[in-house]
Amino acid sequence: MNWENNVRKVVPYVAGEQPKQKDVIKLNTNECPYPPAPAVEKALKEIDFDSFRLYPDPDTTSITEALAKYYNVSTKNVFVGVGSDDVLSMAFLTFFNSDKPILFPDVTYSFYDVWADLYRIPYKTVPLKDDWSIDKEGFKQENGGVIFPNPNAPTGLFEDVSTVEEIVSANPDVVVIVDEAYIDFGGESVIPLTSKYDNLLVVQTFSKSRAMAGMRIGFCIGNEKLIGYLNDAKFSFNSYTMNRPAQELGALAVLDDAYFKDITGRIVKTREWVKIELKRLGFTFPDSKANFIFASHKSIPAKDIYTYLRTRNIFVRYWDKARINNSLRITIGTDEQMKTLIGALEEYIGDK
Amino acid sequence: MNWENNVRKVVPYVAGEQPKQKDVIKLNTNECPYPPAPAVEKALKEIDFDSFRLYPDPDTTSITEALAKYYNVSTKNVFVGVGSDDVLSMAFLTFFNSDKPILFPDVTYSFYDVWADLYRIPYKTVPLKDDWSIDKEGFKQENGGVIFPNPNAPTGLFEDVSTVEEIVSANPDVVVIVDEAYIDFGGESVIPLTSKYDNLLVVQTFSKSRAMAGMRIGFCIGNEKLIGYLNDAKFSFNSYTMNRPAQELGALAVLDDAYFKDITGRIVKTREWVKIELKRLGFTFPDSKANFIFASHKSIPAKDIYTYLRTRNIFVRYWDKARINNSLRITIGTDEQMKTLIGALEEYIGDK
Numbered sequence: 001m002n003w004e005n006n007v008r009k010v011v012p013y014v015a016g017e018q019p020k021q022k023d024v025i026k027l028n029t030n031e032c033p034y035p036p037a038p039a040v041e042k043a044l045k046e047i048d049f050d051s052f053r054l055y056p057d058p059d060t061t062s063i064t065e066a067l068a069k070y071y072n073v074s075t076k077n078v079f080v081g082v083g084s085d086d087v088l089s090m091a092f093l094t095f096f097n098s099d100k101p102i103l104f105p106d107v108t109y110s111f112y113d114v115w116a117d118l119y120r121i122p123y124k125t126v127p128l129k130d131d132w133s134i135d136k137e138g139f140k141q142e143n144g145g146v147i148f149p150n151p152n153a154p155t156g157l158f159e160d161v162s163t164v165e166e167i168v169s170a171n172p173d174v175v176v177i178v179d180e181a182y183i184d185f186g187g188e189s190v191i192p193l194t195s196k197y198d199n200l201l202v203v204q205t206f207s208k209s210r211a212m213a214g215m216r217i218g219f220c221i222g223n224e225k226l227i228g229y230l231n232d233a234k235f236s237f238n239s240y241t242m243n244r245p246a247q248e249l250g251a252l253a254v255l256d257d258a259y260f261k262d263i264t265g266r267i268v269k270t271r272e273w274v275k276i277e278l279k280r281l282g283f284t285f286p287d288s289k290a291n292f293i294f295a296s297h298k299s300i301p302a303k304d305i306y307t308y309l310r311t312r313n314i315f316v317r318y319w320d321k322a323r324i325n326n327s328l329r330i331t332i333g334t335d336e337q338m339k340t341l342i343g344a345l346e347e348y349i350g351d352k
Numbered sequence: 353m354n355w356e357n358n359v360r361k362v363v364p365y366v367a368g369e370q371p372k373q374k375d376v377i378k379l380n381t382n383e384c385p386y387p388p389a390p391a392v393e394k395a396l397k398e399i400d401f402d403s404f405r406l407y408p409d410p411d412t413t414s415i416t417e418a419l420a421k422y423y424n425v426s427t428k429n430v431f432v433g434v435g436s437d438d439v440l441s442m443a444f445l446t447f448f449n450s451d452k453p454i455l456f457p458d459v460t461y462s463f464y465d466v467w468a469d470l471y472r473i474p475y476k477t478v479p480l481k482d483d484w485s486i487d488k489e490g491f492k493q494e495n496g497g498v499i500f501p502n503p504n505a506p507t508g509l510f511e512d513v514s515t516v517e518e519i520v521s522a523n524p525d526v527v528v529i530v531d532e533a534y535i536d537f538g539g540e541s542v543i544p545l546t547s548k549y550d551n552l553l554v555v556q557t558f559s560k561s562r563a564m565a566g567m568r569i570g571f572c573i574g575n576e577k578l579i580g581y582l583n584d585a586k587f588s589f590n591s592y593t594m595n596r597p598a599q600e601l602g603a604l605a606v607l608d609d610a611y612f613k614d615i616t617g618r619i620v621k622t623r624e625w626v627k628i629e630l631k632r633l634g635f636t637f638p639d640s641k642a643n644f645i646f647a648s649h650k651s652i653p654a655k656d657i658y659t660y661l662r663t664r665n666i667f668v669r670y671w672d673k674a675r676i677n678n679s680l681r682i683t684i685g686t687d688e689q690m691k692t693l694i695g696a697l698e699e700y701i702g703d704k
Contacts, residue, residue: 002525003551006450006496012587018407026406035402049396050387052566052601054378055559082434087589098358118588144358173354199355207407212374214404214596225356235364236470238437244566245597249404331480 013114016317022168025330025340030182030292032211032223032261032310034334037256040212040249047248056244058235063247066254067219071191078225079231080250082241084181084205088147089115091201091220094233097119097173098144102174109153109179128152132286132294134159135218136146139167146171149179151187151330154329160189168197175226177201182290184209184264187273192222198223209264210253210290217242217250266290268274271332277342281349283326296327300352307347312344365466368669377692379683380667382534382644384563386615386686389608392564392601408596410587415599418606421452423543424580428576431583432602434593436557436570437532440499441467443553443572445526446585449472451494457486459675460529461505480504484638484646486511491519492637497525501531503539506669506681508640517542520549527578529553534642536561536602536616537623543573550575560643560679561616562605569594569602571602589703623684633701637679652704657697664696 013149016029021244021259032350060080067283068075081087092115096102099122106125114175116123127140132155141144146167151158167188176199183189183204191202207213220230234241241249253260278285285295296302306318306328317329332338368381387393398586420427425647426607436671444467448454449639451474456464458477478490484507492497498519502509520528520542532554535541540670543554553574559565572582586593594602605612625638630637657668658680669681684690 003447003527006526007446007581008446008449008585009581010584010588012584013591015407015410015587015591020409026394029407032405034405036404040404041401042398042513045397047396051562052388052392053384055367055565056381056568057370057372059492065595076512082592082593084594089589094360095355095358097360112590113392126683129361135506159455164378173595175355183618211405211406213592216408216592216595229359233360233470236362236466238435238440239365240565240568241434241653243434243598244569246592246595262405294466 010118013111017315019315023313025314025333025337027333027337027341028317031213032208032209032263032267032291033210034211034266036249037076037253037259039252039256042267043252044245047245052244054242055248056242057320058239060242060247062166062251063217063219063242063254066336070192070257071221071222073191073194074224077194077221077227077235078219079227080217080219080242081234083207083216084179085111086216086241086340087175087203087218087220088179089235090230090233091120091177091203092116092121095201095228096145100142100144100175102145102147103141103143104147105152107132107155108317109149112147127189131176132157133151134163135168136163140170142172145174145176147179149176149181150180151288151290153182153290154294154324154327155286156290156294157290158284158289161193163186165193168193168200168257172199175199175201177203179203179206179210184292186268186289193223198225203227206250206253206333210260211263212250212253214229214244215249217246267332270335270338271288274332274338274342281342281345292329292331294327294329295348300349302326302328307346309344310346313343314341362470362513363466365463369667371667374666377685377689378667379685379689379693380669382560382683384560384619384643385521386563386618387687388563388601389605389611395601395604396597399597404596407592408485408594408599412424412594413600414603415569415571415594415606418445418603422575422606422609424541425563425573426576429573429579430571431579431586432568432569432571432594433586435559435568436531436555436615437463438568438593439570439572440529440531441553442582442585443529443555444468444591445471446582447499447553447651450526452496454499455491455626456494457475457504459484459507462498462671463502484509486515488515488519492522493594495523496527497526497528499529499531501533501644503534503640504680505534505642506644506646506676507638508534508642508646509638510641513542513545514553518547519590520552521634522529527551527553529555531555533557533560537643538620538641546574553578557663558602559607562612564602564605566618567598567601569598581585583623603650619649619684622687622690626690626694627683633694633697644681644683646679649701652701654678654680656699660700661696666693666696
């Protein structure tokens with residue numbers, strides 16, 4: 001079949017498992033254990049069914065306005081997409097068009113190299129330091145663009161705003177993307193720096209701290225010119241990406257700040273006692289500021305623990321990949337879920 | 353700003369206007385005038401709000417299974433996306449990777465050249481014949497891929513299955529995409545041909561005949577290998593594109609076949625009397641099998657009629673573009689809406 005010669009062949013990203021059974025403790029894809037804001041539920045009940053026959057607002061005005069207000073920027077500084085993966089994918093397509101390699105950490109979100117391959121973008125990884133922190137000096141070499149998460153995934157380590165700023169200011173000739181998917185669990189966003197650096201794009205998501213992974217909403221903030229180019233690409237890709245329920249409900253999730261602070265605060269509190277328990281059981285981990293902990297045990301291989309936990313219907317994330325194949329990424333669930341996890345680990349480790 | 357050198361600069365697609373006021377008669381973007389199926393409304397009321405915190409099914413199993421059953425193919429022959437624009441965009445990215453130009457009609461869906469530009473795909477247009485029909489001989493020249501809508505837009509003209517088959521069989525070495533967005537209003541789909549031709553991809557949408565433009569659901573059917581490559585690209589772009597409401601409600605729209613046949617039948621019936629009325633008022637048009645009519649008046653310029661209708665809060669589509677700048681694309685609405693349109697045209701034309 002000759003038509004196969006003209007196919008763009010790629011090796012896709014493999015997301016964490018989404019089990020169909022309901023009775024599992026799901027700590028494998030960093031979802032929020034609490035439901036979305038009450039105002040979202042109310043709006044869902046009042047949604048205008050007849051309007052579903054009509055195209056949604058291509059400009060996602062309601063979410064864009066809510067985000068602009070919340071982050072104290074202009075609507076021209078905000079771009080909204082179908083989850084932060086959509087935003088990141090469009091940003092790779094739009095901004096990384098150099099013959100020079102883009103740079104990202106060697107241990108990081110495993111979608112970055114997939115997007116680079118999809119769009120035929122050359123890339124080079126910058127190894128994390130031995131303590132899992134980002135090697136800022138490595139990002140000062142010649143490149144076609146820079147991207148890293150902060151906090152990083154799957155390590156959970158947060159880099160100070162001054163470290164991020166140093167990387168951004170060292171790279172004025174390329175776009176620097178800071179992927180803040182996990183920023184709301186104790187980190188500090190660099191959104192305020194977007195008014196100072198025209199090459200800085202900050203990406204966030206509703207899938208974690210806003211408890212709306214199922215609705216697919218992500219966004220980024222940057223200077224008007226960056227956002228303009230991104231919109232041109234988006235409107236060259238698909239005019240209507242965000243459906244009506246996502247647009248009508250998404251804005252409300254932003255507006256309910258009290259609920260947002262409550263659930264993120266609860267997750268942080270849970271995370272901190274889980275750290276103490278994991279240490280007690282012989283685990284070590286970088287000091288996470290995300291809604292997960294990246295832990296390895298002093299004597300039991302991560303893969304064995306992962307396999308054992310599945311027999312107890314507890315799903316955590318494991319990668320059989322160089323450098324991270326002895327660690328588990330454990331999402332922070334409710335107190336009750338984490339007590340069950342710790343209990344199960346106690347039983348298993350006590351038996352060894 | 354040197355970073356601008358590495359930006360993919362594109363001229364985006366311009367969609368039909370989506371007015372925010374509610375009191376307009378909206379005949380400009382080919383939406384369905386009837387609401388989605390009753391089963392969709394029922395499911396919306398019963399949707400599991402708490403599940404919104406969890407990622408949706410990345411494999412869109414429920415819609416894929418419903419479509420496979422409805423069109424009598426395997427689930428491996430079905431790909432689902434965020435509207436047919438998303439499906440088409442991914443298909444351009446995946447299948448049109450040749451140095452030779454892809455081919456599409458000169459008068460056609462105006463997104464094709466935008467996608468070609470976005471992905472830097474060379475293209476060449478094949479002029480429609482004087483009667484607005486597709487020149488099948490023009491699609492027999494050397495090329496890197498073929499795409500055309502059937503019925504074509506904005507003409508509304510349907511080409512026989514035998515014509516489509518002739519184009520597909522003349523191009524075994526490239527992928528041929530038939531964009532059947534408007535097939536359900538009196539045309540005949542070439543989906544059955546996908547089992548005979550491994551290079552044929554048939555794209556359809558829920559935005560017109562299934563009354564769900566606001567939910568963003570499109571799909572395509574083709575042989576397993578084509579669908580496999582498309583999924584690889586999709587999972588390299590964004591794992592979770594279809595949100596939970598779209599997935600939960602979309603499948604139900606497919607299952608209610610009686611409602612689907614009822615509303616498409618009503619639209620066809622309305623279209624046929626509107627044709628008679630438009631002729632009476634001095635309009636000519638290709639004989640549409642779509643949910644719109646592409647009409648020009650014997651003496652009054654299309655742009656004037658367009659401008660007049662807006663003063664009456666009636667929106668139709670007009671392009672100030674070579675070859676089609678004396679035509680209006682008028683969506684078929686309800687009988688009542690179309691009576692208002694005809695009445696307004698009568699007043700205007702009678703005054704001339």
